[in-house]
Amino acid sequence: MITETEFLLIMPHAIQRVGDFLDPLNEAMDEGEINTPERMAAFLAQLAHESGEFRYMQELADGSAYDNRADLGNTRPEAIQISESHGSSPGRWWKGHGPIQITGYDNHRDCSEALYGDPMVLLHDPMRLTRPTEGCRSAVWFWNTRNLNTWADKDTEEGFKAITRRINGGLNGWNDRLRYWERARSVLGL
Numbered sequence: 577m578i579t580e581t582e583f584l585l586i587m588p589h590a591i592q593r594v595g596d597f598l599d600p601l602n603e604a605m606d607e608g609e610i611n612t613p614e615r616m617a618a619f620l621a622q623l624a625h626e627s628g629e630f631r632y633m634q635e636l637a638d639g640s641a642y643d644n645r646a647d648l649g650n651t652r653p654e655a656i657q658i659s660e661s662h663g664s665s666p667g668r669w670w671k672g673h674g675p676i677q678i679t680g681y682d683n684h685r686d687c688s689e690a691l692y693g694d695p696m697v698l699l700h701d702p703m704r705l706t707r708p709t710e711g712c713r714s715a716v717w718f719w720n721t722r723n724l725n726t727w728a729d730k731d732t733e734e735g736f737k738a739i740t741r742r743i744n745g746g747l748n749g750w751n752d753r754l755r756y757w758e759r760a761r762s763v764l765g766l
Contacts, residue, residue, distance in 0.1 A: 577602050578616060578764075585763045586620055586756065587629035597630050597675075600708040608716035609725060613764040618728035618739055621756035623715060625749050627675040633706035635679070639671025648680025655681035658699050674705035676715035676743065683718070690717050718743075731766065 578601070583594050590597070605611065610619045627633065642650055643665045649655055650666035658681075659669040672679045678687050681699070688698035691713055698704060705714045719725070722742045727735040736757050740747055 577606070578620070582763050583620075586760045587624045589629040589631060590624075593630040596708045597712065600712040603709075604712035604716040607713070608720050610716065610719065610728075612729070613761075613766050614731040615725050615728040617731075617757060617760035617764050617766060618724070618736055619715075619719060621736075621753055621760045622739060622743055623675040624756040624760075625753045626672070626677045626743070630675060633674060633711055634703070635672030635677055637671065639668040640665065642667030642671060642680060645680060649682030649685070650680055652681060662700070670699075670702055673702050674711035674714040676718050678702075678705055678714050678718060686721070687714050687717050690721075731761075 578598070580594055580598055583598055583601075584591060605616065605619065610616055623630070642648055644651060645667065648666075648670070650670065655666045655670075659666045662669055666681055670680050670684045673684075678684060678698075684698040684702050685695045687705075689695040691710065692698075704710050724739050724742060727738045727742075729735075733754070736754070737747065737750075740750065740753055
């Protein structure tokens with residue numbers, strides 16, 4: 577469990593969001609067994625980077641860069657049909673949502689199945705992941721479906737790089753992520 581003081585020492589710009597997110601974050605981390613300082617430091621560092629310290633629960637870019645991403649499921653006929661029914665394109669409709677930025681048709685569908693027992697909920701309403709409880713639970717879902725606790729347990733820079741690649745597909749924002757990780761490790765006594 578992370579305290580409000582620890583949360584703000586790691587993410588000082590989250591001051592206006594801590595009241596909304598602290599309890600849902602702790603509940604989701606507990607549910608997902610992100611319950612050691614090593615796991616919490618890696619998880620919180622990644623969320624801090626991805627969400628701009630919990631300030632952005634929806635990706636700032638318009639998402640059009642994801643329109644033709646087959647690896648995200650955005651080129652499937654059903655993805656095109658659903659997004660067009662909402663007056664959008666797949667990349668724009670399923671751009672990143674929540675503190676870990678769930679992105680793409682496939683991830684929204686799979687996350688929806690896990691959180692609601694219904695794959696269609698987030699396909700038609702991806703903005704649900706911008707809410708504190710659902711957003712935090714989606715971040716833990718993503719983390720656990722990629723077995724990232726295994727890498728966090730190593731508590732090494734190489735392990736943290738592996739986590740970053742699984743979240744981001746590369747090492748975008750590496751220096752920022754590393755600063756958050758080092759800060760979180762220090763705050764959590766590692």
